[in-house]
Amino acid sequence: MDMKEYIEQAERDLLHTYNRYQIVLDRGEGVYLYDIEGKKYLDFCAGIAVFALGYHNEEYNNALKDQIDKVIHTSNYYYNVPAIEAARRIKKASGMDRVFFTNSGAEANEGAIKAARKYAFLKDGTTDHEIIAMNNSFHGRTMGALAVTGNAHYREAFEPLIGNIRFADFNDYDSVLAQVTEKTCAIMLEPVQGEGGLYPAAEDFLKKIRGLCDERDILLIFDEVQCGMGRTGYMYAWQKYGVKPDIMTTAKALGCGVPIGAFLMTERVAQHSLEAGDHGTTYGGNPLACAAAEKVLDLFEKGHIIEHVREVAPYLEQRLEELKDRYPEITERRGTGLMQGLVFDRPVRDIIASAMDKGLILINAGANIIRFVPPLIITKENVDEMISVLEQVIPDENRKF
Numbered sequence: 379m380d381m382k383e384y385i386e387q388a389e390r391d392l393l394h395t396y397n398r399y400q401i402v403l404d405r406g407e408g409v410y411l412y413d414i415e416g417k418k419y420l421d422f423c424a425g426i427a428v429f430a431l432g433y434h435n436e437e438y439n440n441a442l443k444d445q446i447d448k449v450i451h452t453s454n455y456y457y458n459v460p461a462i463e464a465a466r467r468i469k470k471a472s473g474m475d476r477v478f479f480t481n482s483g484a485e486a487n488e489g490a491i492k493a494a495r496k497y498a499f500l501k502d503g504t505t506d507h508e509i510i511a512m513n514n515s516f517h518g519r520t521m522g523a524l525a526v527t528g529n530a531h532y533r534e535a536f537e538p539l540i541g542n543i544r545f546a547d548f549n550d551y552d553s554v555l556a557q558v559t560e561k562t563c564a565i566m567l568e569p570v571q572g573e574g575g576l577y578p579a580a581e582d583f584l585k586k587i588r589g590l591c592d593e594r595d596i597l598l599i600f601d602e603v604q605c606g607m608g609r610t611g612y613m614y615a616w617q618k619y620g621v622k623p624d625i626m627t628t629a630k631a632l633g634c635g636v637p638i639g640a641f642l643m644t645e646r647v648a649q650h651s652l653e654a655g656d657h658g659t660t661y662g663g664n665p666l667a668c669a670a671a672e673k674v675l676d677l678f679e680k681g682h683i684i685e686h687v688r689e690v691a692p693y694l695e696q697r698l699e700e701l702k703d704r705y706p707e708i709t710e711r712r713g714t715g716l717m718q719g720l721v722f723d724r725p726v727r728d729i730i731a732s733a734m735d736k737g738l739i740l741i742n743a744g745a746n747i748i749r750f751v752p753p754l755i756i757t758k759e760n761v762d763e764m765i766s767v768l769e770q771v772i773p774d775e776n777r778k779f
């Protein structure tokens with residue numbers, strides 16, 4: 379079948395929950411993807427901030443193949459070595475003390491919410507505790523994660539969601555303070571908002587919230603599903619800010635394509651929240667997914683991925699700033715590390731579609747923002763290649779020079 383026929387079949391069979399771009403992807407090599415007709419694309423999406431190490435990484439692929447030949451799944455009633463090793467490595471990378479492996483980011487956030495509620499329940503025996511989340515946030519599509527997602531468009535049709543969630547404005551400490559009550563058990567936020575439009579937290583904002591949480595025994599939950607795993611030039615974004623959460627969630631790049639997420643917590647929270655029987659998952663922490671995470675964390679260390687991000691990210695930022703200066707329709711560049719956004723004064727879907735025609739894969743974050751979340755192994759030459767395609771596809775009647 380050719381690409382058009384596959385797409386027609388997909389549109390008959392798959393539930394139409396995405397307006398997909400009209401290509402069928404087939405294989406990847408480094409920072410390039412190929413569609414089933416052999417066309418090559420430079421990938422600045424990385425499966426939405428997932429494929430940090432690039433495609434067809436031999437050592438990663440071999441680790442998976444080896445594990446497939448041993449055992450893929452055992453259930454959580456028994457121990458398995460990949461989970462034990464992945465736990466050791468992720469503790470080291472994250473600075474947290476205890477980990478629960480999940481299958482996705484949304485599930486990791488569900489677990490974080492449960493842990494926070496249980497912590498508060500054990501303190502006072504009541505169950506009507508509140509969580510403060512941020513406007514413009516994104517935490518996933520399941521009912522709990524959706525309840526703390528500050529975007530009416532995602533939530534509206536599915537209400538009632540879990541209750542007792544209050545929303546405050548990101549980077550506005552007073553608006554957070556205004557939502558605190560006797561019943562507040564947790565404050566939850568992304569250190570860098572991703573889907574919401576690439577907004578990094580202000581350091582001062584996070585520090586003040588940490589102080590508030592310490593003072594009132596409120597748990598601070600960081601959703602690092604997108605901004606974690608090296609994207610900011612730190613393994614986890616909290617390390618960049620020097621503000622440590624009590625509970626942290628991660629996913630996306632953790633498995634580099636194999637579905638795995640995790641919620642992690644400090645020993646103090648672990649000792650006073652979820653106990654045997656309180657939470658579970660059939661697949662979460664299975665040997666195949668954990669072999670992927672274990673190898674990813676190993677390759678981050680061996681490949682000096684963080685150092686590489688710190689070297690290439692300022693160059694990406696500089697080239698995006700130059701674009702912004704030249705095109706009046708670009709109103710802002712935002713973001714940090716290899717998590718950047720260009721804000722346009724109009725929808726960007728056409729620009730993204732034209733870029734795809736020219737062999738460049740980009741994604742948006744909201745209608746007017748192009749998001750840049752490439753594999754972390756991109757080089758400055760790849761950045762130049764991306765910029766030269768963008769220059770061809772941004773309408774240039776208004777270009778300044």
Ligand SMILES: *Cc1c(COP(=O)(O)O)cnc(C)c1O
Binds near residue numbers: 484518519568
């Ligand atoms: C993608 C994302 C999620 C949801 O992760 P899934 O694996 O799609 O469930 C949650 N939080 C943030 C910040 C994300 O970017």
